[in-house]
Amino acid sequence: MAADRDRDAEGRARNARPRDASGRPLPYGAVGVPRSDDEDEVLPADEVLRRAQDLLDQDRPFDAHDVLEGAWKAAPPDERMLWKGLAQLAVGLTHEQRGNPRGASSLLRRGAETAAQAPEAASRHGVDLSALAGWAAAREASGPLAPGLVLRARR
Structure with missing residues (x-):
């Protein structure tokens, strides 16, 4: 498992890349739509x-x-x-x-x-x-x- 993967406090993989309104990942540093953690x-x-x-x-x-x-x-x-x-x-x-x-x-x-x-x-x-x-x-x-x-x- 890659050490540079985005992880949350519990160690679950999370992709911190910004995303557009349709959830598509954008390049790091781009401005995306704010995400919420409501699913958790x-x-x-x-x-x-x-x-x-x-x-x-x-x-x-x-x-x-x-x-x-x-x-x-x-x-x-x-x-x-x-x-x-x-x-x-x-x-x-x-x-x-x-x-x-x-x-x-x-x-x-x-x-x-x-x-x-x-x-x-x-x-x-x-x-x-x-x-x-x-x-x-x-x-x-x-x-x-x-x-x-x-x-x-x-x-």
């Missing part, structure tokens, strides 16, 4: 959904994925498929943003299907699985011309 922070579901939605509204699906992935990793077993599916939807948007329509289409479809495997968790957290599936299908068909992802009805 265990947040209540309402806060995860609020933060992820704020990031999606700012056209930052890569960062929304990080927040949703943190929830997925920390979730009880009966909720994991919901969070995994929502994270996949955000990755689908990241692929779209990076100019990869085939990858975007695949992940949007997979994300909606994965989230649909946790209907009780979705209901508990106010996530409308039918609306997500409809959104994913519309986005897959129309690409960026379709509306943005809404994780749950605005409260």
